[in-house]
Amino acid sequence: MKKPVFPVHDIGMAVAMEDYIIEMLNITKEFPGVVANDNITLRLKRGEIHALLGENGAGKSTLMSILFGLYQADKGEIRKNGEVVRINNPNDANNLGIGMVHQHFKLVEIFTVLENIILGVEPAKAGFLQKSKARERVLKLSEQYGLKVDPDAVIEKISVGMQQRVEILKMLYRDNEILIFDEPTAVLTPQEIDELMEIMRGFKREGKSILFITHKLNEIMAVADRCTVLRKGKCVGTVDIDKTSKEELSRMMVGRAVSFRVEKKEAEPGDVVLSVRNVTVLSKTHKKYAVKDVSFDVRAGEIVCIAGIDGNGQTEFISALTGLEKISSGKITLCGVDISKASIRKRSKAGMSHIPEDRQKYGLVLDYTLEENLVLQRYWQLEFQKNGFIKSNAVRSYAGKLIKQYDVRSGQGPITVVRSMSGGNQQKAIVAREMDKKHELLVAVQPTRGLDVGAIEYIHKQLVAGRDAQKAVLLVSFELDEVMDLSDRILVMYEGEIVGELDPKTTTVQELGLYMSGAKRSTVKEF
């Protein structure tokens, strides 16, 4: 094998000796207005878990998409087992044993689990599908790796966690040996994350090699062998996990020390802003109630968190609260106005801001530009329109302000099409829009999902600042650290009911876990 003639960023240059399954050498990829990957070299050892870390928009997804054949690099080359390979499309990647689970899943919503897994590699005999064989194989794989799925369930009806297991099974079904995970844990509950970590360790034992993107340093410390850090499209370096720490990683990534604790003073709750009384919501998937007789108050100047394991009615409750779905009984009052049956626009005018759980489905018009998305809740206000005509200058300068304040990174600023932005920056755009809009109540569902540690720090500070400015915040988060750190009160939701109200200062994570799993419940204040 010839020695490469270009400079190598890797720490420890024993190139010829190491057993690299994949080498991405001097990869450069430009998009309009931004160099997403700037001369990046990444080497994946056989059988290792290699983490990829970097700020939002650093170029992680782009680099992985190049390896998976979705984009072609402008410069640089990819080698597998030391040989140069050309990956022009995902089929090529697949033939080389490379599989990928995307940041935003790529499943056919109306197909079943099994149909999605075999899509594109359907076993057929004389033109007829041989589903039974495929099913056997899928069930075997699912058992072997502990990936529980129901092969006949339709994708749009199953939880995000199971959808992800389907994506993983898709890779396994294709006998992939190089597995790319793009922020797999952003959408998972803590329990599911633990399971996924275990699954990844299992893959490693089987000799598979894994590339793993995450913003959660704990996860990197827990499973990864090495970690490559990117910053603004450039490679900062690759480090061995057993020789590094969370602090060093975050410093490499952001260029400064990051605080993981939220600094906040004692809350000074004021008047009741949101009052929820006996709210019941019917479930769409089954005949039962998704939310049963829920009552609570949120006051100005406090952050109240609804904690719970995903699927216990939080989604349905928030949909009903924000007006996306109807409540079947009960009463919701916002700042003294009864909004139980009000339209979404009325709720917004009454002072509600909403960071939605599904950013791509509800939060953004992906084919609109960044500036158009930043006024999605306000385009009709006199500040941005006159006689029905949009004031484009006002929109432009307002967008500029938010982009700067919230550090939303993109190729072309206000006129970037949001679809082309990185996942974390899409999220930042929503957060900026909802926090900047005049509001009394902020309903924030997973506000920091997919954000890097620096951005999380900033958003947390903003949430606390909003609270201190006497705004009410209703937070839904699966992130236990976030729940414990940020909230002033915790309401635990289990099977559609509030089963306990906890004070984060006197509660332990273990106790919270008991409530969330339904093992414990206490009497809640009666209204």
Added chain:
Amino acid sequence: MPEKKNTTKKVFNLESVLKSKGFSAFMAALFAIFLGLIFGFIVMTVASPANSLPGFRTVLLGGFRRLGDVFYFATPILMTGLSVGFAFKMGLFNIGASGQYTMGMFFALYVGFMLKPADGIHWLICVLAGFLGGLLWGLIPGVFKALLNVNEVITSIMTNYIGMYLVDMLIQSNGAMYVPSKTRTAYLPQSAQLPPLGVDNSSVNISIFIAIFIAVILYIILNKTVFGYELKATGYNRFASQYAGMSGKRNIIITMAVAGALSGLGGAFAILAPSTIPGSSMTYEPINIIAANGFNGIAVALLGNSSPIGIIFSALFISHIQRGGTLASLFGYKPEIIDIVISVIIYFSAFSMLMKSILDRIVKKRREMRTKDHAETGGKDDPDADNPARALDNDKKGVN
């Protein structure tokens, strides 16, 4: 390596130009037209090899000899194209343009025959009546969709038939409008006909300017107004528009009503056009046929990428090909063959989105070839020739 530098640059530019959204849609349309023409030529060759060359020449260029007619025939399909394109921006498929067109035409005819206002404004009132007729007929699928969630495609197809039979029935039973012996409508009074533009032997009239003006207005509505912002947002992402508090129901009804009104205007413009023979007028034959101009509007909208400005040009193009096709019958082609050729060209043209993906693939191929090219030329003086990365390294030096 100066030459190499140049080629790299050029391919790169082509790429970045192609990547810009508007331009790639335009290129795709051109490419689609090109393919359509090739297939049209093949059909003509099969039908009559000897005449295929001069015949095809006429299809291509004949329209230039009848520019007035090109504009005249472009007007109605420009309107139905705008109708389909406008609804499409909101994610609605207005396949009911034909019915709305026929309704608009009937309303215009009715006012033309039954009302006798002052001379100067008669045609104007007829046009407004056409607008109203189309609007009402577009409203129906809109209301059904918004309030009862019935798919607009199904309702539109039904309103196409209902509209056509209803109009035929109403005309046949109206003594003032219908001439039973000729199975067509009577001649409209001069005052109801649109002011001609004075082109010899052509019915081209003021409505082409009205139509272009309307296209520009629609462009402004779509891109500069709050309504356009909501409409496109809903078309792109229904859920996000709901989340943002937009009134989906209201917008669906307005959009379908506007789309209907545009088609209705198309019908009015077609029937109110002045005749080239003094003392006569355009006429309508109530013979139970759904107006083809409605469906042509779909092709026009697709080729124009649903953009009002694009639709102006695609309507002109399709009208041009149709005129040329008509003239090609001079070379002994049967009208049916000409119809096939025109349809082939139109429908191929309408595949412009498909063409776009083909174009993208070609660009990709070229890029690959470029990389390979470097690897090969590098080989002559470079010991590391079989290593493309080395070649790329050369490339870097060349550019810098």
